[in-house]
Amino acid sequence: MGPTDAAGEGLAVSEGPGSRGETNHPLAPFASSTYRMFWAASLFSNVGTWVHEIGAGWLMSTLDGSPLMVSAVRTATALPMVLLAIPAGALSDRIDRRKMLMVVQCWLIISAGALALLTWSDRITPTGLLLLTILMGVGAVMHVPTWQASIPEIVDRQHLTQAIALGSVSFNLARSVGPAVGGLLIVAVGLWAPFAVNAISFAFVLLAVFLWRRTRQTPKPSDGFFASMTAGLKMVAAPGEMRRTLVRVAMFVLPASSLWGLLPLIVRQQLAWDAKGYGYLVGAIGLGAVLAAVWLPRLRVRLGADRTIVMAMLGYAAGLAMLAASTSKPLALIAATVLGTGWMAVLTTLNANAQFALPDAMRARGMACYLSAFATAMAVGSIVWGRVAADQSPAFALGLAAGGLALLAIPAGGRVGT
Numbered sequence: 001m002g003p004t005d006a007a008g009e010g011l012a013v014s015e016g017p018g019s020r021g022e023t024n025h026p027l028a029p030f031a032s033s034t035y036r037m038f039w040a041a042s043l044f045s046n047v048g049t050w051v052h053e054i055g056a057g058w059l060m061s062t063l064d065g066s067p068l069m070v071s072a073v074r075t076a077t078a079l080p081m082v083l084l085a086i087p088a089g090a091l092s093d094r095i096d097r098r099k100m101l102m103v104v105q106c107w108l109i110i111s112a113g114a115l116a117l118l119t120w121s122d123r124i125t126p127t128g129l130l131l132l133t134i135l136m137g138v139g140a141v142m143h144v145p146t147w148q149a150s151i152p153e154i155v156d157r158q159h160l161t162q163a164i165a166l167g168s169v170s171f172n173l174a175r176s177v178g179p180a181v182g183g184l185l186i187v188a189v190g191l192w193a194p195f196a197v198n199a200i201s202f203a204f205v206l207l208a209v210f211l212w213r214r215t216r217q218t219p220k221p222s223d224g225f226f227a228s229m230t231a232g233l234k235m236v237a238a239p240g241e242m243r244r245t246l247v248r249v250a251m252f253v254l255p256a257s258s259l260w261g262l263l264p265l266i267v268r269q270q271l272a273w274d275a276k277g278y279g280y281l282v283g284a285i286g287l288g289a290v291l292a293a294v295w296l297p298r299l300r301v302r303l304g305a306d307r308t309i310v311m312a313m314l315g316y317a318a319g320l321a322m323l324a325a326s327t328s329k330p331l332a333l334i335a336a337t338v339l340g341t342g343w344m345a346v347l348t349t350l351n352a353n354a355q356f357a358l359p360d361a362m363r364a365r366g367m368a369c370y371l372s373a374f375a376t377a378m379a380v381g382s383i384v385w386g387r388v389a390a391d392q393s394p395a396f397a398l399g400l401a402a403g404g405l406a407l408l409a410i411p412a413g414g415r416v417g418t
Helices: 033-063 067-092 097-120 126-149 157-188 193-211 225-237 241-256 258-270 275-303 305-325 329-357 360-391 394-413
Strands: none
Touching: 033 067, 033 097, 033 126, 033 157, 033 193, 033 258, 033 275, 067 097, 067 126, 067 225, 067 258, 067 360, 097 126, 097 193, 126 360, 157 193, 157 275, 225 241, 225 360, 241 258, 241 305, 241 329, 241 360, 241 394, 258 275, 258 305, 258 360, 258 394, 275 305, 275 329, 305 329, 305 394, 329 360, 360 394
């Protein structure tokens, strides 16, 4: 629950108009001290997010190891995004984003700190874990559209692609390191430690936002709050690239979410690993995503966005099938790396499509709709695959999801939703 979500969406910052001519260089945004400050804060917070993810999944599997309850952690994370993303986006387009970000970070620090304290004192229950996860999800849904909507204030349009890529690198570097750190913390310190680390990580974002001095403002809507929400919904519902992107997000995330809901059970039951091994496996997913960030620009130039999405979805389906069939830890690590590559390639491409399709005045509402589509698909998918795993097995659920994703890959890469 850091400044980026499970989609790998990143922060983009630069000095503003009139920057020097290195705008096509992938590291050009690092010339800005503002960018460096926000990128570093984002990296710390993303590490905290993945440390927290490991802790929450492992804690629930300890408190209640049923597939439905373990999957419910992911559902509780996504539920606030499903219900509140669009109102949050409309609010973000209307108020001072800097102040909103500061308030939200305080909310997240308190929520994560409470979870750490309850776990440390051995007073946490499955219901308490889910409720605190929902509270943190409320903070995240207020944060992410505001964070995304701030991009036009601090980055030139010609920097957008590089900035999204660098944000994704931050997210996935954290995913490479954070899960292993989380597993080590659980073993060496205790189950409360990941949540304490996450609370501390939000303080870095709070400091960066406090030091940020806004130099550019976007115009505020002149219509009312509910009229603003309606306008945003009408925009994304109209035929065009944004509607197409939302449909493709749902087509990918519905089957792909099976991995995140069931991975703790695969680790415990099928691979017989402890929390440290769980951290290594999720770290391998992050490593695959970082590798994808290296070759994705070249692949998109060669294949185009649509074919890139098809190839990445098929690769993700192959990784799911490999993980479902594997009892070998080395093979599972290879499958996890493939899964990270596919996840990053699909969602980074779709995120860039959404960013370029949105006008500045509607950006927060448009990205809120994007996040809502993502979270809805994640929540529904977690429920569906948790039920399938409860009735059959986690491995069966992953295999079924792999088959469904392979069938959806071709239509998702075509002109859907237009």
